[in-house]
Amino acid sequence: MSLKNTDPKLAELIKKEQQRQQETLMLIPSENYASEAVQQAVGSCLANKYAEGYPRRRYYQGQAYVDQIEQLAIERAKKLFNVPHANVQPYSGSPANAAVYMALLQAGEKIMGMKLSSGGHLTHGHPKITFSGKFFQPVQYQVGKDGWLDYQAIEKLALKHRPKLIITGYTAYPRIVEWQKFSAIAKKVGAWLMADISHIAGLVIAGVHPSPVPYAELITTTTHKTLRGPRGAMILVTQKGLQKDSQLAKKIDRAVFPGLQGGPHLNSIAGIAVCLKQAASANFKKYAQQIVKNAQALVKELINQGFELVTGGTDNHLILIDLRKQGVDGKTAAVVLEAAGLVVNYNTIPYDPNPPRCPSGIRLGTPAVTSRGMGELQMKKIAHWFKQAIDSRDSTKELDKIKKEVKALCRKYPL
């Protein structure tokens, strides 16, 4: 029986969500639209199968096809990222990072990552409330006052604390990361280097952001952001990693299963295989290039409209607006923008004087609107709507009017 007949209430909610996604502009940089092929794989019968273990080494029978599916995802990941080992089983980005820490560290050892308020992720050692900050000893670096990575300050901090693991790669950093500088710092203090490229993986494989593969021993990434795949994640072990420890691949696999997880989600793994096939195409390269072009077009027009951006712009898919000049906090702005059909998330800016629940910034990105086929012209329009919506934040009538215009644009770029 169909979902509609079995559970009409739920079917209706999904339909409404689909309509919301169709009629609004998805500008949250970590969101994207997975292709129909990816969605078919995720919604397939593979969700029925248990397969604890790894291909040809399972604890359940009935693996003839799922072994081949997981192997396909692994081989595609290795080829695309040019690495000798890939684990495609992490349920998502956070468990992928947890598995790396489990593989490399004992509880209580030091990990060094970027502060949440500077653009790091919760799993990079955010103190007290996260597993990474509770079970390990976090050392947190920050961006400089100008919003850029300050490699000298990072080196100084690393020399002082001598962490066992250094984490680079971010959630809200709009600039190129100079992996070689992190590699030099890690070498100096004898630390492992992990690059979390969850946000920029699609840009990395398309060559529009430098690859950390020659510099980091380990790379983690989600598969649902610029990579445009299903919700999931991968851990990649580089040649450098294997040179440092020939057992590293084994340690990672053991940390994922049985260390942290049980049965892998084979439907997601199949979705990863599909997205990696798509990401290897010339079209994907063009797509990733367009993401960056769109972000830069958006930056240009936002600046024309009087907005101040952290670091003054972007090199990737992501933009951080500092709204203090507009006299509105990020949360209020995000709510107002949503009422106008522009969906972003509120975000802290570096050294934010306001608390994370009501920060001074908003974070936006271009992967999803680029997936819809929008280009620089549409970005210009979006920047105008931003200004209009924030200026007329007290006028429901004005916000409704923008919402209608947004909807009309969205109609021209169906999902």
Ligand SMILES: Cc1ncc(COP(=O)(O)O)c(C=O)c1O
């Ligand atoms: C850099 C980075 N790492 C890890 C994660 C965690 O991924 P997930 O939400 O899939 O657990 C995110 C998610 O936003 C991220 O941006």
